[in-house]
Amino acid sequence: MRFGIAALVLGYVLSQFYRAFLAVLAPVLQADLGATPAQLADASGLWFLVFAAMQIPVGIALDRIGPRRTVASILGLAGAGGVALFAAAQGPGAVILAMALIGVGFSPVLMSSFYIFARTYSPAVFGTLAGLLIGVGNLGNLGAALPLSLAVEAFGWRPTLWVLAGVTLLVALAMWHFVQDPPPAPVVAGQGGLGQVLRNPSLWAIFLLLAVGYAPSAAIRGLWVGPYFSDVMGASAAQIGTVTLIMGFAMVAGNFAYGPMDRIFGSRKWPNLLGNLCGAGVLALLWLMPAPGWWAAVGLIAAVGFFGMAFPLLMAHGRAFFPPHLLGRGVTILNLFGIGGVGLMQVISGRVFTQAAGAAEPAAAYGALFGFFALIMAAGCAAYAFSRDRTD
Numbered sequence: 001m002r003f004g005i006a007a008l009v010l011g012y013v014l015s016q017f018y019r020a021f022l023a024v025l026a027p028v029l030q031a032d033l034g035a036t037p038a039q040l041a042d043a044s045g046l047w048f049l050v051f052a053a054m055q056i057p058v059g060i061a062l063d064r065i066g067p068r069r070t071v072a073s074i075l076g077l078a079g080a081g082g083v084a085l086f087a088a089a090q091g092p093g094a095v096i097l098a099m100a101l102i103g104v105g106f107s108p109v110l111m112s113s114f115y116i117f118a119r120t121y122s123p124a125v126f127g128t129l130a131g132l133l134i135g136v137g138n139l140g141n142l143g144a145a146l147p148l149s150l151a152v153e154a155f156g157w158r159p160t161l162w163v164l165a166g167v168t169l170l171v172a173l174a175m176w177h178f179v180q181d182p183p184p185a186p187v188v189a190g191q192g193g194l195g196q197v198l199r200n201p202s203l204w205a206i207f208l209l210l211a212v213g214y215a216p217s218a219a220i221r222g223l224w225v226g227p228y229f230s231d232v233m234g235a236s237a238a239q240i241g242t243v244t245l246i247m248g249f250a251m252v253a254g255n256f257a258y259g260p261m262d263r264i265f266g267s268r269k270w271p272n273l274l275g276n277l278c279g280a281g282v283l284a285l286l287w288l289m290p291a292p293g294w295w296a297a298v299g300l301i302a303a304v305g306f307f308g309m310a311f312p313l314l315m316a317h318g319r320a321f322f323p324p325h326l327l328g329r330g331v332t333i334l335n336l337f338g339i340g341g342v343g344l345m346q347v348i349s350g351r352v353f354t355q356a357a358g359a360a361e362p363a364a365a366y367g368a369l370f371g372f373f374a375l376i377m378a379a380g381c382a383a384y385a386f387s388r389d390r391t392d
Helices: 002-020 022-033 037-053 055-065 067-087 092-106 109-120 123-137 139-143 146-155 157-178 194-198 201-213 215-231 237-258 261-265 269-288 294-307 311-319 324-357 362-384
Strands: none
Touching (some): 002 037, 002 123, 002 139, 002 157, 022 157, 037 215, 037 324, 055 067, 055 109, 055 324, 067 092, 067 157, 109 123, 109 311, 109 324, 123 139, 123 261, 139 146, 146 157, 201 311, 215 269, 215 324, 237 294, 237 311, 261 269, 261 311, 269 294, 311 324, 324 362
């Protein structure tokens, strides 16, 4: 199973790569295909929304047919097919459709990994394993920065994407060959179904923070960090690439930091709550001081990335409320809120910025954007404060 886990990790690295690579491809897509910033923002948001919508059928498939066939078939057909369509795109519409297909393709990768962790390893180490997987996977964010830009410059964006389509297909084939399904979970009489579990108010408090906790860091890294540093700081393309790398490394470090917190402090609720409150506080500082100076801005943006990585520990908190026979559907519903929140907030953030930019200087417009993110994170923390702590 070591090779199966390795294939799943590679799949998640690619998942992180594809959710962030439009920021680098945007200039060439605008020049070659006439894609507008609004169309690219819609394509990026659609990736997350389609990904989220797929979580319900993916969860059912995990519980009924297991992770191997679920992840390998969907990734091979929709994921590799979507990248191939992107490479052959002749207009913005094809790019939007390709991003939707890529979102479908990668929708089962992380949840298949979590399903195997939850069914195979001790529940006490779930948060650590989840944090390790997401931390390593976030290296894909780094690959979608400077390495991608160098490949596009050297070979062109279409050949680069054709190679990536082949890599995606090879990873799917490796999953089919090496991933092993855990034994089916027995259903114990009286355990109830998913509806009974979802009536737990503590779980809904977790859902609400999942929906808004990851959204600011994902949206800023995937959409706003480049325009912010260009418009407010006058940064060059090389400087923006450096900032995205720094934020990417901070996000990797955040995942590694959050993962073992439940075992260190004997709590899942309080590290999640305090970390997200810190993230909201950093965004509030950027709201109040949207042009704090170069290094202060870099440090604050990196801090947003670091504190916004509570996702694996929030998943561990929510997973503890699901019985074994509902793990597949349970973790995918958690992921639906986390990823769906990112897609929804990306779309809303574009509207917030457009409205603010019409009557304000660039710094003030970005300040309004950061203020929006700060407020939704604070609201999520307020709801999460009512959740019930649970560890394994």
